[in-house]
Amino acid sequence: MATLLISLLCLCLGIAIGVVARWIYAKSKLTSAEQKAQRISDEAVSKAEAQSREILLETRDKLLKEQQQQEREARERRFELQKSERRLLQKEENLDHRQEELEKIKQQLGERDEALGRKEKEAEETMENLRSELERVASMTREEAKNLIIEEMKRDAEHDGQVYVNKIEQEAQIQADKVARDIIVTSIQRLATEVSGETTTASVSLPSDEMKGRIIGREGRNIRTLETLTGVDIIIDDTPEAVVISCFDPVRKEIARVALERLVQDGRIHPARIEEVVNKVSKEVGRVIVDEGEKVVFDLGIHNMGPEMIRALGRLHFRTSYGQNVLLHSKEVAILAGMIASEVGADPEIAKRGGLLHDIGKGAETESEANHAEIGGELVKRLGEDPRVINCVLAHHNDVEPSCIESVIVQVADAISAARPGARRESLDNYIKRLESLEGIAKSFDGVDNAFAIQAGRELRIMVNSEKIGDDQARTIAKGIAERIEAELRYPGKIKVTIIRETRFTEYAR
Numbered sequence: 001m002a003t004l005l006i007s008l009l010c011l012c013l014g015i016a017i018g019v020v021a022r023w024i025y026a027k028s029k030l031t032s033a034e035q036k037a038q039r040i041s042d043e044a045v046s047k048a049e050a051q052s053r054e055i056l057l058e059t060r061d062k063l064l065k066e067q068q069q070q071e072r073e074a075r076e077r078r079f080e081l082q083k084s085e086r087r088l089l090q091k092e093e094n095l096d097h098r099q100e101e102l103e104k105i106k107q108q109l110g111e112r113d114e115a116l117g118r119k120e121k122e123a124e125e126t127m128e129n130l131r132s133e134l135e136r137v138a139s140m141t142r143e144e145a146k147n148l149i150i151e152e153m154k155r156d157a158e159h160d161g162q163v164y165v166n167k168i169e170q171e172a173q174i175q176a177d178k179v180a181r182d183i184i185v186t187s188i189q190r191l192a193t194e195v196s197g198e199t200t201t202a203s204v205s206l207p208s209d210e211m212k213g214r215i216i217g218r219e220g221r222n223i224r225t226l227e228t229l230t231g232v233d234i235i236i237d238d239t240p241e242a243v244v245i246s247c248f249d250p251v252r253k254e255i256a257r258v259a260l261e262r263l264v265q266d267g268r269i270h271p272a273r274i275e276e277v278v279n280k281v282s283k284e285v286g287r288v289i290v291d292e293g294e295k296v297v298f299d300l301g302i303h304n305m306g307p308e309m310i311r312a313l314g315r316l317h318f319r320t321s322y323g324q325n326v327l328l329h330s331k332e333v334a335i336l337a338g339m340i341a342s343e344v345g346a347d348p349e350i351a352k353r354g355g356l357l358h359d360i361g362k363g364a365e366t367e368s369e370a371n372h373a374e375i376g377g378e379l380v381k382r383l384g385e386d387p388r389v390i391n392c393v394l395a396h397h398n399d400v401e402p403s404c405i406e407s408v409i410v411q412v413a414d415a416i417s418a419a420r421p422g423a424r425r426e427s428l429d430n431y432i433k434r435l436e437s438l439e440g441i442a443k444s445f446d447g448v449d450n451a452f453a454i455q456a457g458r459e460l461r462i463m464v465n466s467e468k469i470g471d472d473q474a475r476t477i478a479k480g481i482a483e484r485i486e487a488e489l490r491y492p493g494k495i496k497v498t499i500i501r502e503t504r505f506t507e508y509a510r
Helices: 002-138 142-190 210-216 218-230 250-266 271-300 307-318 326-344 348-357 372-382 387-395 405-419 428-443 471-488
Strands: 202-205 233-235 242-246 448-454 459-465 496-502
Touching (some): 210 218, 210 250, 218 250, 271 307, 307 326, 307 348, 326 348, 428 459
Parallel strands (some): 459 496
């Protein structure tokens, strides 16, 4: 027990000694750390003070430099301001000097204005006196003299302008004529169609005069049957071994001619046989009409042509005008119109189509009494042709005014095809005589200066004296000339009478 107690006591004592020893050691450590911290703190304070002194010195240096820089800039600014002030003072002095000069000039101008005003007033008084004196001497007022001078200047200007315009027109006309001649000559040279030599008389040769009696038949029944079925007149006269067929319709005339030739060749001539042969020949001629129409359309390369138009074209194969086959003529016109249109920049297809169809009215099956241009125009319009093609057909004889260049080209091509030598069988003497008669009728009227038959006699162009003939009188003369032509001459188609009344002033530069 005592031992345990002693052990506990020793243990407690050891613990107490250990605690005291630890406390003493800790205190000694604390004291050393405090000393070290104090030393570090002192060092930091001294270092901070040194740095603050350095910073203060640097700050002072910078402030001093900035102050010096600002003082230097201020001196420079003061110097610039002084210079500006000196310049402003100089400018003010200059302005004052100029102001004084301007005042002097203004004063001088005022004096000059007053002097000029006095002189102007004196000049006006002098001009008024002179004007009054001139009016008294010339016996006319100022306005009258002014108008006279204006009229004189106007006449001179109009004369000079007219001279210049005439010069330009002459040069343009010469150039245009040369180009037109080249185009037309080139087109004619390129045309390579044959000249037709057909005749308007249809006759049938007979093996003997005895055949005439068989054609007439008992009591004339054979010839009546043939005339009734074909719509022609068969003339049997004293002409040896020949029978003449007369009909205004070339197709019916062709059917009658072929049928009669076959009947004569066959020898069997009676009403039943006549009817059989006429029906057969009618179908054959109908096929020929279609074939000829299709052939010419194919040769020209024209498309979209309806059956009715093809038949009307084919019928032209049997029609002649002054000995010229109308279908060949239409083909020529189409070729020429296409070539000319290509040269002048027009539409060659429209020109070619209009040239082919321009005489289509001659082959149309109609009872209308209108001329072939009007009939053809109605036909192509009804069949839906282009308006330019319609105008080509209507205007090719100037029944209406051309509305496009293709119509004018068709007129030119029509004239070339119809008027070239050998194309038609009209006698040259008769042709010249008819033209001279036209011009003679026109010249027989009082006031007519000159007359010209143009376009192969289709137009009569008349120049009248403008001093003797007025507008109303010109209209009366045109009507009178047209009536005399209708009464005294025979001619195909229409003749256009044109009266030209103009005033001309001529001066000579010497």
